[in-house]
Amino acid sequence: MISKKAIQIFSVGIIAPLTLQSCQQNAVTNSGDADTLTGRLVITGSSTVAPLVSEIGKQFEGENPNVRIDVQTGGSSRGISDVRNGIADIGMVSRGITPEDDDLSFHSIAQDGVGIIIHQDNPVDSLSDEQVKQIFTGEISNWQEVGGEDAPITVVNKAEGRSTLELFLDYFALSNSQIKPSVVIGDNQQGIKTVEGNLFAIGYVSIGTAEFSVSNNVPIKLLPLNGVMANGDNVANGSFPLSRPLNLVTNGEEDLLTQAFINYSQSAEVHDLIKKQDFVPLSR
Structure with a gap:
């Protein structure tokens, strides 16, 4: 219900x-x-x-x-x-x-594409697919392990039934039971607000929603995936892998x-x- x-x-x-x-x-x-x-x-x-x-x-x-x-x-x-x-x-x-x-x-x-988001002030600028998997499964639990500050990572996952969750799991070849979330949220706006309010959070949301938020000065940033920037142009030309x-x-x-x-x-x-x-x- x-x-x-x-x-x-x-x-x-x-x-x-x-x-x-x-x-x-x-x-x-x-x-x-x-x-x-x-x-x-x-x-x-x-x-x-x-x-x-x-x-x-x-x-x-x-x-x-x-x-x-x-x-x-x-x-x-x-x-x-x-x-x-x-x-x-x-x-x-x-x-x-x-x-x-x-x-x-x-x-x-x-x-649409689904992109990994972190806080704008987080010094990390990119993560490999393997690092993303390790963060969301709890194998990596501190930002210092991926070039960031010495601080625990807050993993923001989506609730069951959300298509962004299904797409994320499929791309990274994970099951939801493998994810070790700190926070479980519903829609994209909840995800953005959670990362906006936590310097050490990481989540994933619709690229369109994230780009709109960035254009309105919300302090988040999208991370590239496999070296491809997470933006609408790359979704359109088919180069962004998580779409x-x-x-x-x-x-x-x-x-x-x-x-x-x-x-x-x-x-x-x-x-x-x-x-x-x-x-x-x-x-x-």
């Missing part, structure tokens, strides 16, 4: 109710004009994707005044579960397709409104919104 603290609610057009109604009740009809869309979409899932989808939803509503889009977070696992259970029309998932997802339809809308697609997920039985929103989210009309979120638009 997801706690209220774990769920952020993005109100797009109207205030979304705390209790989601089944998307089965959100019928979509044509109002005589074939170009007029009417109805309400409930979209739940990844905290990485939600701010982007919220902005897309506002723009979509502006072009379709009889439509309301309600966006709620809670993690990629929640998005998938809600779609499977008929609670949400669309799920937001910030990872690729797995064999367990063969009952669902994935619709990519952008790309992922950002997806909308459905049950494969999209109604008129659902399909229209997906098509819009994949169109060039939203590329400016994607870039403002520091994500990378798809080449189409």
Whole structure:
């Protein structure tokens, strides 16, 4: 069960109710004009994707005044579960397709990377993949062992169900049971705030979210991975090794409104919104 603290609610057009109604009740009809869309979409899932989808939803509503889009977070696992259970029309998932997802339809809308972050004032400028693994598994526990100050390392890990955790574990060939965290957090903002407030913390978050924070003078920095700088340009050109697609997920039985929103989210009309979120638009 997801706690209220774990769920952020993005109100797009109207205030979304705390209790989601089944998307089965959100019928979509044509109002005589074939170009007029009417109805309400409930979209739940990844905290990485939600701010982007919220902005897309506002723009979509502006072009379709009889439509309301309600966006709620809670993690990629929640998005998938809600779609499977008929609670949400669309799920937001910030990872690729797995064999367990063969009952669902994935619709990519952008790309993102996951980067290692430390405090801006930490003198360490780079870590090898092996050093990152050793830090997160507790084999290295002091910054002095990797060229930093003589201080214990605060390891910030993500909670179960977070796609950034899954991507991190897959890349470093780790299981979550091997991680020895000092702190376990939920979304990207929690991770950034934790590292911002602790000179000796290390964590991992969406590159887009981290770059946005750095541009707003939050005292964190992204570390390169395999010598490749963690930034949007390198995610776009495919050189950054720890990257992922950002997806909308459905049950494969999209109604008129659902399909229209997906098509819009994949169109060039939203590329400016994607870039403002520091994500990378798809080449189409």
